[in-house]
Amino acid sequence: MARILLCDDEKNLRDLLSLALEESGHQTQEAANGSEALKLLEEDSWDLFITDLKLPDISGLELLRRAKQLANTRPVILITAHASAATAVTAMKEGAFDYLEKPFSIEDLNLIVTRSLEQGALVKENVELKKELKAKHEHRDIIANSAAMRQVLELANRVARTDASVLVTGESGTGKELIARFIHNSSKRSNGPFIAINCAAIPENLIESELFGHAKGAFSGAVNSRKGVFIEAQGGTLLLDEIGEMPMNIQATLLRVLQERVIRPVGGTGDTPVDVRVITTTNRDLTVEVAEKHFREDLYYRINVVNFKLPSLRNRREDIPLLVARFVETFAKRYDLPIKGVSPEVMDCLAKNPLSGNIRELQNIIEGAVSLTPGNIVEITALPEHIRNAKTLTQNSSQAQFQLPDEGMNLEKYLLDIELKAINQALEQTKGNKTKAAEILGMSFRSFRYRLKKLNMEDEEG
Numbered sequence: 001m002a003r004i005l006l007c008d009d010e011k012n013l014r015d016l017l018s019l020a021l022e023e024s025g026h027q028t029q030e031a032a033n034g035s036e037a038l039k040l041l042e043e044d045s046w047d048l049f050i051t052d053l054k055l056p057d058i059s060g061l062e063l064l065r066r067a068k069q070l071a072n073t074r075p076v077i078l079i080t081a082h083a084s085a086a087t088a089v090t091a092m093k094e095g096a097f098d099y100l101e102k103p104f105s106i107e108d109l110n111l112i113v114t115r116s117l118e119q120g121a122l123v124k125e126n127v128e129l130k131k132e133l134k135a136k137h138e139h140r141d142i143i144a145n146s147a148a149m150r151q152v153l154e155l156a157n158r159v160a161r162t163d164a165s166v167l168v169t170g171e172s173g174t175g176k177e178l179i180a181r182f183i184h185n186s187s188k189r190s191n192g193p194f195i196a197i198n199c200a201a202i203p204e205n206l207i208e209s210e211l212f213g214h215a216k217g218a219f220s221g222a223v224n225s226r227k228g229v230f231i232e233a234q235g236g237t238l239l240l241d242e243i244g245e246m247p248m249n250i251q252a253t254l255l256r257v258l259q260e261r262v263i264r265p266v267g268g269t270g271d272t273p274v275d276v277r278v279i280t281t282t283n284r285d286l287t288v289e290v291a292e293k294h295f296r297e298d299l300y301y302r303i304n305v306v307n308f309k310l311p312s313l314r315n316r317r318e319d320i321p322l323l324v325a326r327f328v329e330t331f332a333k334r335y336d337l338p339i340k341g342v343s344p345e346v347m348d349c350l351a352k353n354p355l356s357g358n359i360r361e362l363q364n365i366i367e368g369a370v371s372l373t374p375g376n377i378v379e380i381t382a383l384p385e386h387i388r389n390a391k392t393l394t395q396n397s398s399q400a401q402f403q404l405p406d407e408g409m410n411l412e413k414y415l416l417d418i419e420l421k422a423i424n425q426a427l428e429q430t431k432g433n434k435t436k437a438a439e440i441l442g443m444s445f446r447s448f449r450y451r452l453k454k455l456n457m458e459d460e461e462g
Contacts, residue, residue: 034057357439
């Protein structure tokens with residue numbers, strides 16, 4: 001049941017509207033003019049306001065503006081016998097949900113009232129989500145309503161008080177860099193610099209110079225001396241993103257820096273003390289990398305003083321509505337669009353979607369959907385086709401149960417077959433882009449290439 005305020009100077013029409021709406025289960029109150037309606041709007045809360053466009057004292061458009069100022073989330077419907085394109089455009093720009101042209105049927109009235117109340121509830125829910133977002137979370141970039149993420153933030157607050165080395169692990173797109181920034185911003189080093197570099201994005205022959213700097217003439221092309229990121233991060237925090245991709249020879253040098261707190265630039269002759277907190281991240285299992293001799297064991301123990309494993313988005317689904325609300329608000333503001341939220345169908349689809357790319361994938365989905373939305377609510381048709389279809393696939397796959405054959409099975413062959421199918425589907429979905437396929441599967445590019453080679457797919461393009 002909704003509480004609806006009716007304003008019209010024709011008593012017969014007011015009585016007719018009131019009777020029709022009360023028969024539909026709503027509670028109504030009538031106002032004979034704009035002044036009376038405005039007083040009721042100021043004194044009480046209403047789920048919907050219906051007013052005639054032409055009133056004896058205040059115009060319907062002015063009353064619309066005043067009503068939206070008092071409660072922006074409340075939908076307003078205008079009634080007019082003088083409908084025109086200009087009137088409709090002006091009313092919609094001023095925030096009206098819709099308008100009814102006299103004469104209209106009770107069916108038309110009930111339909112537009114139902115739609116307006118649904119939108120009003122949706123907008124109100126998004127506003128409440130934003131309030132909850134602001135009230136619950138200290139850090140503006142981190143959504144942490146789920147128990148798993150609240151625990152991560154609690155531990156991050158504790159470790160921020162120290163200078164202990166931190167290793168943040170988790171799948172691609174889970175927000176590892178955000179946690180590193182949270183630790184820095186919550187620490188005594190917050191006034192110092194926060195420098196982040198991606199170890200996987202720097203060519204192997206340049207990474208030592210990037211980290212520790214180089215002297216003039218140290219190598220061909222070194223026409224000037226250069227400070228490395230350790231010097232740039234003095235007094236602050238240095239984030240080494242994707243530490244698992246660092247070459248073995250650089251790992252040995254990094255270990256010395258972390259142990260002795262001094263660096264020596266490439267081609268330099270003296271050591272320089274450094275006061276830097278180092279935080280590292282990876283989406284790889286470094287214990288496996290150590291066992292396979294791809295990562296130094298002594299360096300692993302040095303960087304893994306405190307470990308944070310970030311949960312995937314599928315393990316913190318209660319955060320999805322808050323994340324969606326944040327991303328809609330962000331991109332609507334960035335692109336100057338009047339979008340207020342998403343439809344229940346969109347939220348249901350995203351809540352049940354695998355979202356293997358985690359928060360980064362969700363953010364990209366919302367950005368694309370906001371860009372394609374013509375109105376003020378993101379509808380299901382604005383989502384990518386593979387996301388809409390994945391809802392059914394997820395439901396079906398969750399019902400499937402593995403049954404071990406009575407005669408037994410070759411487990412290794414079975415798992416390889418599953419791996420082959422997953423890789424093929426990822427390559428097909430990304431049109432052969434191996435980097436994106438690796439991200440979808442939550443693995444590093446190097447691990448992805450290793451699996452391609454193992455499955456004799458190294459030269460294939462998907």
